Amino acid sequence: MKTICSGNRTILALAAVFAVSNLLATSAFAGGQRPEVQRLFQSGAYDEAVQAAQNGDPASIYVAAQAMVKAEQVDRAREQFSRLRTNDNPAWQLIAQSGEALVGSDSGRAVTLARQAVEAAGDNPFAFYQLGLAAVKANDWGTAASALSRAAELKPDFAYAHYYAALSYQRARQLPKAAEHFDAFLRLAPDAPERQAVQAIMRTLK
Numbered sequence: 001m002k003t004i005c006s007g008n009r010t011i012l013a014l015a016a017v018f019a020v021s022n023l024l025a026t027s028a029f030a031g032g033q034r035p036e037v038q039r040l041f042q043s044g045a046y047d048e049a050v051q052a053a054q055n056g057d058p059a060s061i062y063v064a065a066q067a068m069v070k071a072e073q074v075d076r077a078r079e080q081f082s083r084l085r086t087n088d089n090p091a092w093q094l095i096a097q098s099g100e101a102l103v104g105s106d107s108g109r110a111v112t113l114a115r116q117a118v119e120a121a122g123d124n125p126f127a128f129y130q131l132g133l134a135a136v137k138a139n140d141w142g143t144a145a146s147a148l149s150r151a152a153e154l155k156p157d158f159a160y161a162h163y164y165a166a167l168s169y170q171r172a173r174q175l176p177k178a179a180e181h182f183d184a185f186l187r188l189a190p191d192a193p194e195r196q197a198v199q200a201i202m203r204t205l206k
Helices: 001-033 036-043 046-053 059-068 074-085 090-103 107-120 125-137 141-154 159-173 175-188 195-205
Strands: none
Touching: 036 046, 036 059, 036 159, 059 074, 059 090, 074 090, 074 107, 090 107, 090 125, 090 175, 107 125, 107 141, 125 141, 125 159, 141 175, 159 175, 159 195, 175 195
16 A cells, blocks of 8 residues: 555656646746737737837747737838847747748748747747748648647637637638637637627628
């Protein structure tokens, strides 16, 4: 009996160590993100999102770059990606380079770099998100849907991962999955500029 109890304690201890390791790995990518940056981005307050990301963590800088992409301010988006490229983490460097390639209309290179980012750090939701965005531009709807749904799985509160996953599933004619992600987007981003358009799409899916 003592041997069994001792074995159970060992298993529990190993499980706890594994859980903490996973938590630390995830926090290295998204845990330090400033929540106000994502909130502002998802409400269409793009300039405010950039301001909130000043001197911020890499996830916040990446979201700020995406805010400038949404605002169609390419030079300012490049500025944010350039900031991100100086990060010590190789995955973030690849994500930044992919972002720069994408705003430069080189979707092929953007996809390649984003795939490398995923390989460098497969638990970074923003690596999958970047791969999804690049695949969308390349009209590769299968890759886009898979990558963006994985990003949404890793970071369920990131509304735009759901939004672009839904668009990709819609183009791939997987309408139940599209509706699921559109519904999540509407729930997570009630003030998003795309809200009315998504509501209109949802009516056609029902």
